[in-house]
Amino acid sequence: MLLSRSRSRGGGQVIKRAAYFSFVLFILLSGWIQGQSKLNIHGYLTQAYAVTDGNKIFGIPSCGTMDYRTLALQFRYDANPVNTMVIQFSHERIGTCPIMALKQDVEVDWAFFEHRFGDATSVKIGKIQIPLGIYNEIRDVGVLLPFYRLPYSPYGEGNYINETVNGLAFSHTLELLSDWELELNLYGGQWTWPEWYTFFNPFSGSLVTQAAEANIENGIGTQLWLNCPLEGLRFGLNGQRGHASGGILFQPDGWLGERDFNSLIFSVDATFHRFFVRSEYARCAFSGIDFAILLGYLQTGFNITEHIALNLQYEGAHGANIPTTSVTAFSNWGTRDRELNRDYSFGLNYNFNAENIVRFESHWNHGFLVENKAVSLSTGFPSYTRYIILSFSTCF
Amino acid sequence: MLRKDDMSRGLFRTSFMILFFSVGMFEIQPEETYTVVVNAANPVAEITRHDLAEIFLKKTRKWRNGAFIDPVDLSESSAVRTDFSKDIYRRRVAAIKAYWQKQIFAGRGVPPPEKIHDLEVLRYVDEHRAAIGYISAATSIEGFRVKVIEVVDNK
Numbered sequence: 408m409l410l411s412r413s414r415s416r417g418g419g420q421v422i423k424r425a426a427y428f429s430f431v432l433f434i435l436l437s438g439w440i441q442g443q444s445k446l447n448i449h450g451y452l453t454q455a456y457a458v459t460d461g462n463k464i465f466g467i468p469s470c471g472t473m474d475y476r477t478l479a480l481q482f483r484y485d486a487n488p489v490n491t492m493v494i495q496f497s498h499e500r501i502g503t504c505p506i507m508a509l510k511q512d513v514e515v516d517w518a519f520f521e522h523r524f525g526d527a528t529s530v531k532i533g534k535i536q537i538p539l540g541i542y543n544e545i546r547d548v549g550v551l552l553p554f555y556r557l558p559y560s561p562y563g564e565g566n567y568i569n570e571t572v573n574g575l576a577f578s579h580t581l582e583l584l585s586d587w588e589l590e591l592n593l594y595g596g597q598w599t600w601p602e603w604y605t606f607f608n609p610f611s612g613s614l615v616t617q618a619a620e621a622n623i624e625n626g627i628g629t630q631l632w633l634n635c636p637l638e639g640l641r642f643g644l645n646g647q648r649g650h651a652s653g654g655i656l657f658q659p660d661g662w663l664g665e666r667d668f669n670s671l672i673f674s675v676d677a678t679f680h681r682f683f684v685r686s687e688y689a690r691c692a693f694s695g696i697d698f699a700i701l702l703g704y705l706q707t708g709f710n711i712t713e714h715i716a717l718n719l720q721y722e723g724a725h726g727a728n729i730p731t732t733s734v735t736a737f738s739n740w741g742t743r744d745r746e747l748n749r750d751y752s753f754g755l756n757y758n759f760n761a762e763n764i765v766r767f768e769s770h771w772n773h774g775f776l777v778e779n780k781a782v783s784l785s786t787g788f789p790s791y792t793r794y795i796i797l798s799f800s801t802c803f
Numbered sequence: 804m805l806r807k808d809d810m811s812r813g814l815f816r817t818s819f820m821i822l823f824f825s826v827g828m829f830e831i832q833p834e835e836t837y838t839v840v841v842n843a844a845n846p847v848a849e850i851t852r853h854d855l856a857e858i859f860l861k862k863t864r865k866w867r868n869g870a871f872i873d874p875v876d877l878s879e880s881s882a883v884r885t886d887f888s889k890d891i892y893r894r895r896v897a898a899i900k901a902y903w904q905k906q907i908f909a910g911r912g913v914p915p916p917e918k919i920h921d922l923e924v925l926r927y928v929d930e931h932r933a934a935i936g937y938i939s940a941a942t943s944i945e946g947f948r949v950k951v952i953e954v955v956d957n958k
Contacts, residue, residue, distance in 0.1 A: 447913045483913060488864060488871040493910050517910060526864050536910055544909035551904055638893075680898065761900040802904065 450480040453549030455798035457502065462792040463779040464772060465556070466504030474500045475555075475796070477547040479516060494518045499547065505603035505778060506564045508618040517571060527580040535576045537569060538592040538630040539645050540687055541676050546570060549800025550761065553683075553708050553718040554754050554768050556796075559776070560702035560724040561689035564601060567670060567700060568689070572596040572626060586636035595627040602655045607781040614781055621654025623668075643674035651693075664735040667694040682709045697728040697742065714759070720752040724774070731785040745784060748774030764800045769793070836886045837937045840925065840949045844932050849953040856891050858935060860902070861912055866933060873934040874915040875927045883921075883939045891954075925949055 458471035466475070481495040495516040501507055519533030536544045545551050546562060561568050574596015581589040603618040628647025635641060648669040651657040657665055670691040677684045688703040704722035711717055728742040754768035772792045775782050780790065839855065841847055847866065850858075857863040859874050866872055877884040879896050888896045903914040918924045921938040925947040928934040938944075944951065 444916075447907075449907050449913075451908065479908075481908070481910070483907075483910075485913075495910070519910070521910075523864075526862060544911075545905060548904070548908040551901070551908065680895070761897055761904065802908070 445485050447483045447485070448481065449483070449803060450478070451548050451550065451800070451802035452476065452478045453547070453555065453798055453800040455555050455796050457555075457794060457796040459792055459794040462777040462790050463503065464777050464792045464794060465559075466502030466507065466778070467794050467796075468503060472502040474502050475798075476500050477549065479547065489523045491521045491523075492519075493521070497547065501564070503778070504564070505605070505616045505618050506601055508603075508616075509601045509620060529578050531576040531578075532574075534571055534573050535594065535596075537572050537594055537628065538576065538578070539568065539628070539647075540630075540643065540672050540689075541674050541685055543568070543570060548802065549766075549798065550764055550802045552800075553706060553716070553756065554720065554752060554796075555766060555798045558687075558704035558706065558720060558722040559750065560704055560722045560748060561672065561687065566689075566702060566724070567600065567668065567691040568672075569598040569600065569623065569626075572598045572628075574626070588634040590630075590632040590634065592630040592632075593628070594630075598623045598626055598649075600651070600654060604655050605778060605781045614779070616778075617655060619654045621651050621657045623649040623651055625650050639678045641676050643672070643676065645672040645674070646670070660733075660735050662730070662733045662735070663693065663696070663698070666696070668692065669694075680710070683707065696730065696734055698730060699727045700747075701725040701727060714757055716756040716758070718752075718754040718756065718768075720750075720754075722748075722750045722752075724748040726784065729784055741785075743785060746774070746789070747784070748772070748776055748789075750774070762802050766798045766800065767795070769795045836940050837883045837890075838940050838942075838951045839935065839937045839954055840928050840944060841935045841952055842928055842932045843948040843950050845935075845950075847952055849955050851955055851957045852891050853957040855954060859891070859915060860899075861915070870933040873931045875924055875931075875934055875936040876915045876917045877921075877924065877937070878917045878919050881919075883937065887937050 453476060454473070455475040456471060456473050457467040457475050459467050459469050461469050463469070466472070477497065477499045479495055479497040481493065484492045486492070496513055497516040498513050499510060515534065517534050517536050519531045519535045521529055521531045523529045538544060542552070542557050542562060546557050549555070557563070560566065572594050574594065576592065576594040579591045581591065583589055599620040599622055601618065601620050603616060605614055605616045608615045626647065626649030628645065630645045631643060633642045646669070648667065650665070650667050652665040655661060656663045659665060668691060670689060672687055672689040674687045675685065684707045686703070686705045690699060690701050692699040702724045704720060706718070706720040708716050708718040724747040726745050726747050729745055731741040731743060734740050749772070751771045752768055754766060756764055756766045758764045770793065772794065774789045775784060775787065777790045777792060782788070839850065845866070854863065858872050859876065864871055879900060885896055888894060888899055892899060906912045918927060921942040924936040924938050925944060928936050928949045929947045
């Protein structure tokens with residue numbers, strides 16, 4: 408299956424190196440010698456063991472793997488109350504997922520400079536975590552997540568949602584009447600979508616996986632959050648658009664070709680002391696064709712005791728008007744609607760404290776995400792896969 | 804066979820017992836076990852619970868005179884912090900901890916520094932003109948250039 412996603416690889420090495428160099432220089436010039444009270448170092452690690460009942464999915468084989476982890480180290484330097492530099496390095500392993508071909512052992516997650524104007528307004532410039540939906544800014548922070556992975560629909564690797572942007576982000580909070588609050592976030596710049604595709608090579612008689620990155624240019628987006636007087640309840644709306652090119656799908660002679668895209672995400676987040684309910688619905692569409700991807704999930708969790716939580720999740724993805732052949736090669740292409748993925752999850756978490764959590768989860772998946780088969784979205788059949796993940800998360 | 808009077812009395816007694824034992828389930832407003840302190844040079848004399856929460860969550864960053872506020876917290880194992888958290892945020896310490904974890908790992912901010920003992924809080928507020936902290940109500944502030952300010956209900 409062709410998938411696109413978002414770990415932004417950074418307008419290349421140039422921005423990454425410039426941000427890194429600027430950060431180091433900034434610290435040296437701004438009173439590093441005076442003491443380290445301005446420097447904060449934080450990090451997190453989640454290590455997992457995962458296994459499936461047959462198919463390979465999300466990099467998890469049937470023989471199991473412990474090559475499944477996320478780790479990050481964040482350096483935050485508050486030069487003064489209004490200026491901050493942040494750089495975060497990360498290491499992620501997703502077993503034998505094809506996306507791993509595009510990943511480095513250690514990457515720059517984000518590297519940005521932030522300036523605050525008063526209490527409610529700030530601007531960030533650099534490689535920035537995008538304020539998108541409930542989870543995008545904390546997508547790998549195990550201690551904050553009910554399950555090891557975020558819902559694949561819509562956050563998964565390959566689902567047209569980007570994690571970071573190389574550019575600019577603006578944030579402002581408005582206090583409305585009667586304790587209502589509106590958070591406004593605007594962002595723009597450039598990012599990439601990693602893509603992978605598995606096909607059967609008749610000459611070698613084996614499966615071949617191809618991975619590449621599509622470029623998203625002239626990307627702009629906004630995330631609104633309406634915070635209610637009832638603490639813990641909020642409603643969100645995200646919209647973004649850009650121009651996709653390159654990679655596998657968006658090559659000039661690719662399956663979809665170069666084209667503009669736009670997406671909308673609606674979010675409901677009700678998080679209280681004893682339980683939470685979260686749900687998001689996303690739609691991504693492309694210019695010039697009727698093809699659209701519809702993604703959504705419903706997640707809930709209950710604190711059975713102070714230390715034990717039970718979590719449940721349903722997620723699904725649907726393709727509307729999926730072209731059955733390349734739109735760049737044929738003037739008349741057929742389309743069909745298909746359910747792309749469905750996943751039911753059950754999980755039990757035990758938190759020793761806020762910084763240390765053990766998690767057991769079981770998933771039942773039905774869809775086209777398996778990685779050990781070359782399946783056509785037009786004519787192929789979805790696969791059933793069950794997988795479990797046992798993980799430990801910590802942070803400091 | 805029960806007479807009507809007996810049934811009524813029984814019902815009344817049962818209701819009374821339920822009510823009696825239920826009283827313990829309602830949250831009784833805790834007696835304040837903490838006092839809020841600022842540097843002696845700070846002109847502020849009182850502060851609302853809402854403003855105090857905003858300061859310690861770093862949503863409000865400046866005093867009225869334009870100086871950047873410097874909040875200082877007690878460690879999460881402190882009983883005084885537990886009372887402060889319930890009274891000011893109306894949330895438990897663990898919930899505030901989760902809030903800060905989200906802020907940190909979303910790159911949005913870091914929590915106020917934490918001190919283990921009241922004396923460390925007093926020393927910090929003494930040394931930082933724009934600082935604000937809280938200590939046990941039983942701790943004396945003598946010898947430090949700090950003053951106690953009153954916490955009032957939200958206006």
